[in-house]
Amino acid sequence: MFDFFEELIEKLGVKLVSNFTDKLCNWIKNIKESDVGSNNDNGRDYTQIGASGDYTQIGASGNYTQIGASGNYTQIGASGDYTKIGASGDYTEIGASGDCTQIGARGNRTKIGASGDYTEIGASGDYTQIGASGDCTQIGARGNRTKIGASGDYTEIGASGDYTQIGASGDCTQIEISGNNSVGFACGYKTIIKAKRGTWISLAEYIRNDEGNIIPIFAKSAQIENKEYKDHNGNMLKSNTYYTLYKKEFYTVDNYDNITTIRLSEKKRDNITIIKAIDMSSILNDKVEEIYIAKDGKLTAHGYTVREAVEDLTLKKLGNVNVDEIVAQIKKTGKVTRSQYRKITGACSFGTNKFCEEHNIQDLEEIEVSELRKILINDYGADKFWSLIDNTN
Numbered sequence: 001m002f003d004f005f006e007e008l009i010e011k012l013g014v015k016l017v018s019n020f021t022d023k024l025c026n027w028i029k030n031i032k033e034s035d036v037g038s039n040n041d042n043g044r045d046y047t048q049i050g051a052s053g054d055y056t057q058i059g060a061s062g063n064y065t066q067i068g069a070s071g072n073y074t075q076i077g078a079s080g081d082y083t084k085i086g087a088s089g090d091y092t093e094i095g096a097s098g099d100c101t102q103i104g105a106r107g108n109r110t111k112i113g114a115s116g117d118y119t120e121i122g123a124s125g126d127y128t129q130i131g132a133s134g135d136c137t138q139i140g141a142r143g144n145r146t147k148i149g150a151s152g153d154y155t156e157i158g159a160s161g162d163y164t165q166i167g168a169s170g171d172c173t174q175i176e177i178s179g180n181n182s183v184g185f186a187c188g189y190k191t192i193i194k195a196k197r198g199t200w201i202s203l204a205e206y207i208r209n210d211e212g213n214i215i216p217i218f219a220k221s222a223q224i225e226n227k228e229y230k231d232h233n234g235n236m237l238k239s240n241t242y243y244t245l246y247k248k249e250f251y252t253v254d255n256y257d258n259i260t261t262i263r264l265s266e267k268k269r270d271n272i273t274i275i276k277a278i279d280m281s282s283i284l285n286d287k288v289e290e291i292y293i294a295k296d297g298k299l300t301a302h303g304y305t306v307r308e309a310v311e312d313l314t315l316k317k318l319g320n321v322n323v324d325e326i327v328a329q330i331k332k333t334g335k336v337t338r339s340q341y342r343k344i345t346g347a348c349s350f351g352t353n354k355f356c357e358e359h360n361i362q363d364l365e366e367i368e369v370s371e372l373r374k375i376l377i378n379d380y381g382a383d384k385f386w387s388l389i390d391n392t393n
Helices: 002-034 304-320 324-333 338-345 348-359 369-375 380-388
Strands: 048-051 057-060 066-069 075-078 084-089 093-096 102-107 109-115 120-123 127-131 138-141 147-150 157-158 164-167 174-177 184-185 191-195 199-207 216-222 243-247 249-256 259-269 272-278 288-298 299-303 334-337 364-369
Touching: 048 057, 057 066, 066 324, 075 084, 084 093, 093 102, 102 109, 109 120, 120 127, 120 304, 138 147, 147 157, 147 348, 157 164, 164 174, 164 272, 164 288, 174 184, 174 216, 184 191, 191 199, 199 243, 216 243, 249 288, 259 348, 272 304, 299 304, 324 334, 324 338, 324 380, 334 348, 334 369, 338 348, 338 380, 364 369
Parallel strands: 048 066, 057 075, 066 084, 075 093, 084 102, 093 109, 102 120, 109 127, 120 138, 127 147, 138 157, 147 164, 157 174, 164 184, 174 191, 184 199
Antiparallel strands: 191 243, 199 216, 243 249, 249 259, 259 272, 272 288, 288 299, 334 364
């Protein structure tokens, strides 16, 4: 099985992205030099190109370009940043090398190659081939017999067609497979994967060696809901559950309040679920960080002890704290404290402290609102906090 995935990654993750994209980028240069046909942007930014015929060739190298094509056998090559590409014909070939590119393709047997960071790819046809090598790429595919190869870090992949094949070699990759009879291999560090019954999954485990390098030490495959394959507790692997490989065994992965954890155990305490877990960001540390998660319905809170997690969960349950005076004080001083942020958003102390550690502000009790705006974006409570602070009423 691992030979198959290595071949898949080599063919899609490397060959499709590098060779296919390079050829299309060279093709862009050629049509610019000849300037025949006019389906190119001549290097201008903010260009809009539309084409509806079959066998169309489109080349664009400017930034913020928008391309729309609806014919079959279309070839599109784009090298500028912030490009948007939409294609609806069969047998379309798309190559993009700019950052922050958005690609949407609806048609069978489409080939897409993207090498820029922060690329977003959506494809809905059967027999689609997608290769992506940039970091922080998001890929969504809906179609049968799709093949996806990705080599960038922090990639997110979702596929819903049957007989899908996915290979990912980047670190911190997240793969979700909802089609039947599929296979998915995530061989990067801190990678998680979930799939449907009957799908084969493979994961790799890493350690930090004496030289400080992160190296693979073990890999393992299993079939979801096959009684022959168990998790670390001896239970059959479940559908629609994220797993990672830890201590050579499959462990369930949770993500509450944007904190990813490896679940060690779970028990009930009155109406509260208590989860003992490992902060996934600490698995390569000399001392692994065990934490607790208190969960009641959709509300969760983290803590280094059960008591801390339960107390923070209780704080979140209050929910109806009058925050007008707190918001007014923050606007007046231009500064916000941890306690103020927690009272406004219901954030737990663990998550708040973790955020401060990640941004090297753990020694600060308060921070300038202008500085916080630069780093508080997708974190727990951010939307609620900024909506109140920015409200001029």
